Amino acid sequence: MSLSEGYVEHLKELLDGIGHITVRRMFGGAGVYCDGFIFAFLDEDVLYLKTDEPGRAPFEAEGMGPFTYESKDGPIQTFSYYRAPERLLDDPDDLRAWVYRALAISKRDATAKAKRKSAHVAKEKKTPSSAMPKTEKRARRKPARS
Numbered sequence: 767m768s769l770s771e772g773y774v775e776h777l778k779e780l781l782d783g784i785g786h787i788t789v790r791r792m793f794g795g796a797g798v799y800c801d802g803f804i805f806a807f808l809d810e811d812v813l814y815l816k817t818d819e820p821g822r823a824p825f826e827a828e829g830m831g832p833f834t835y836e837s838k839d840g841p842i843q844t845f846s847y848y849r850a851p852e853r854l855l856d857d858p859d860d861l862r863a864w865v866y867r868a869l870a871i872s873k874r875d876a877t878a879k880a881k882r883k884s885a886h887v888a889k890e891k892k893t894p895s896s897a898m899p900k901t902e903k904r905a906r907r908k909p910a911r912s
Contacts, residue, residue, distance in 0.1 A: 769796055773811040780858050784865060793835075803876060805868040807833060807847050813855075814847035815868040818875075822848060824864075 774789050774796065781787050785800040795809035807814040814833045817825060825831075825848035833847040854861040 768794075768810060769808055770811055774808065776855075777808070777813065780855065780861055781865060784862060784869075800865075800869055803869060803872040805865065805872040806850075809833065809835075813850040815850050815864055816846055816872050816875075817848050817868065818846075818871050821867060821871060825849070825851075 769791070777798070778787050778789070781800075786802075788799045789796045789808070790799065795807055797804045798806035798808060798813075805816050807816075815825075822845070828851045830849040830851055832843045832845045833849065834841050834843045836842070850861075850864060854864055
């Protein structure tokens with residue numbers, strides 16, 4: 767797996783104006799972020815955009831498939847990222863439309879994850895005193911008046 771700096775720079779130029787674009791190398795490729803939200807993955811100078819089940823149709827209509835990598839057990843497909851059509855690199859306006867969809871999915875997923883996490887934390891805070899160790903129960907009691 768390799769990724770050329772020229773490809774990364776070209777992509778950043780195409781995405782100029784969308785937001786603060788950063789590229790972080792990972793797993794031999796790179797994650798592409800806009801304002802802290804990951805919306806794309808780069809591998810072998812190929813762009814993969816984040817999608818969801820309803821969003822797969824435009825990718826599949828253009829013959830694009832999910833990102834696939836090799837594991838010790840064979841190929842693994844990740845259905846969260848689909849290969850972007852090559853033609854998008856020649857049409858910045860169309861590329862931006864696809865990127866905005868990927869970014870919206872990324873933000874929605876991040877919001878849902880944060881809500882699940884805060885609900886879990888809130889649930890932990892509501893632990894009934896019967897489930898607490900005796901030392902914690904005593905600490906919760908009001909001090910006796912003298």
